[in-house]
Amino acid sequence: MYNFEFEKPATVADAVAALGAEEAQALGGGQTLIPTLKQRLASPTKLVSLTGIAEMRGVSAAGGVVTIGGGTTHATVAAQAGAYPALAALAGNIGDPAVRNRGTIGGSLANNDPSACYPAAALASGATIVTNTREIAADDYFQGMFTTALDEGEIITGVRFPVPEAANYQKFEQPASRFALVGVFVAKYGAGVRVAVTGASEEGVFRWSEAEQALDHDFRSDALMDLDINPDNMIGDMHGSKAYRAHLVKVLTKRAVAAM
Amino acid sequence: MTQVSMTVNGVAASGDVEGRTLLVSFLRDQLELTGTHVGCDTSQCGACVVHVNGEAVKSCTMLALEAEGAEVSTIEGQAAPDGTLNTIQQAFQDHHGLQCGFCTPGMVMSAAALLKENPKPSEAEIRDYLEGNICRCTGYHNIVKAIMAASGQDVSAIAAE
Numbered sequence: 001m002y003n004f005e006f007e008k009p010a011t012v013a014d015a016v017a018a019l020g021a022e023e024a025q026a027l028g029g030g031q032t033l034i035p036t037l038k039q040r041l042a043s044p045t046k047l048v049s050l051t052g053i054a055e056m057r058g059v060s061a062a063g064g065v066v067t068i069g070g071g072t073t074h075a076t077v078a079a080q081a082g083a084y085p086a087l088a089a090l091a092g093n094i095g096d097p098a099v100r101n102r103g104t105i106g107g108s109l110a111n112n113d114p115s116a117c118y119p120a121a122a123l124a125s126g127a128t129i130v131t132n133t134r135e136i137a138a139d140d141y142f143q144g145m146f147t148t149a150l151d152e153g154e155i156i157t158g159v160r161f162p163v164p165e166a167a168n169y170q171k172f173e174q175p176a177s178r179f180a181l182v183g184v185f186v187a188k189y190g191a192g193v194r195v196a197v198t199g200a201s202e203e204g205v206f207r208w209s210e211a212e213q214a215l216d217h218d219f220r221s222d223a224l225m226d227l228d229i230n231p232d233n234m235i236g237d238m239h240g241s242k243a244y245r246a247h248l249v250k251v252l253t254k255r256a257v258a259a260m
Numbered sequence: 261m262t263q264v265s266m267t268v269n270g271v272a273a274s275g276d277v278e279g280r281t282l283l284v285s286f287l288r289d290q291l292e293l294t295g296t297h298v299g300c301d302t303s304q305c306g307a308c309v310v311h312v313n314g315e316a317v318k319s320c321t322m323l324a325l326e327a328e329g330a331e332v333s334t335i336e337g338q339a340a341p342d343g344t345l346n347t348i349q350q351a352f353q354d355h356h357g358l359q360c361g362f363c364t365p366g367m368v369m370s371a372a373a374l375l376k377e378n379p380k381p382s383e384a385e386i387r388d389y390l391e392g393n394i395c396r397c398t399g400y401h402n403i404v405k406a407i408m409a410a411s412g413q414d415v416s417a418i419a420a421e
């Protein structure tokens with residue numbers, strides 16, 4: 001790991017100011033960034049820790065919306081987001097207990113790893129990503145593998161999840177990394193069903209619109225019987241071929257619907 | 261270099277560290293508390309698990325400066341000052357919960373975190389909680405048994421293998 005300066009501000013305003021420095025990088029729980037730094041895949045001159053910002057931590061629920069501070073750990077979401085059970089369950093199955101005690105929802109969404117769990121929940125829920133400068137709809141936020149709508153130095157201060165009538169997340173775990181080989185989050189709202197897929201596509205998390213239409217028409221796993229997803233843009237690697245991932249997308253979507 | 265201060269096993273500790281110094285490096289290299297191990301250095305194996313403000317964390321994936329002002333406990337702080345093992349450590353000894361012993365500090369610290377949050381875990385809950393602790397001797401069976409015993413539960417049901 002190359003050396004860097006370390007700063008740990010106590011407020012969002014101070015963090016934004018600190019991130020104004022050249023080559024400064026925000027640090028959430030560090031469960032992805034620290035391993036990345038060890039491999040020298042990133043070399044910021046300054047790390048600005050967001051873990052000391054009390055205003056960015058915590059879970060609250062009101063008016064059918066669960067709001068989670070950007071610096072809230074997965075363990076806290078798992079324990080306190082009971083108003084949105086599928087979201088709490090997803091958080092409680094990220095990584096392992098020690099990782100969940102450090103990793104944060106804001107860090108996960110800012111990184112937008114193509115195999116991370118939270119992007120699927122945010123996209124399937126039509127969540128709103130709240131930053132220090134604006135609010136971004138999940139549909140506009142995710143822009144491909146490790147790419148988001150965030151500007152340089154912009155901080156995710158919170159995420160608002162509208163609570164669906166029912167939801168379920170199915171994760172086919174890659175046992176070594178504990179990331180999703182494929183994960184599918186299905187959320188059923190009055191306005192329609194949303195299906196978001198992580199782990200599968202070279203474009204990062206995406207909505208499977210054909211499945212959404214089929215489920216809007218008939219909310220049963222059998223409604224997906226005749227659908228197939230094109231494997232061309234799927235990730236193919238030593239852990240699973242493109243065709244294997246495409247197959248998993250369908251299987252996991254059916255399982256999620258069956259579990260709801 | 262920046263000065264970092266924390267409480268480690270109840271004792272005030274401080275030292276000068278770089279931004280990149282990991283908590284595990286501070287514990288091992290500066291405080292000479294070498295009971296906390298570095299296995300994989302990639303946050304997979306859990307040999308480096310310590311408690312920071314009561315929560316289990318992988319000390320190879322946390323910066324020392326992030327622990328400024330924190331209460332840290334390591335494997336060295338588990339036994340009584342006279343060397344008497346705590347309940348979990350004694351159970352690991354009684355049930356042969358270690359073979360080469362490399363993963364043991366992390367296993368004991370994870371077990372302590374589990375039992376704090378769930379004093380009577382089932383066998384399945386123990387196995388699930390230890391997902392991030394890898395024993396390359398594959399000695400999981402007796403580790404699970406030791407944790408069951410440490411929680412005051414009957415281990416005869418899993419004693420057959």
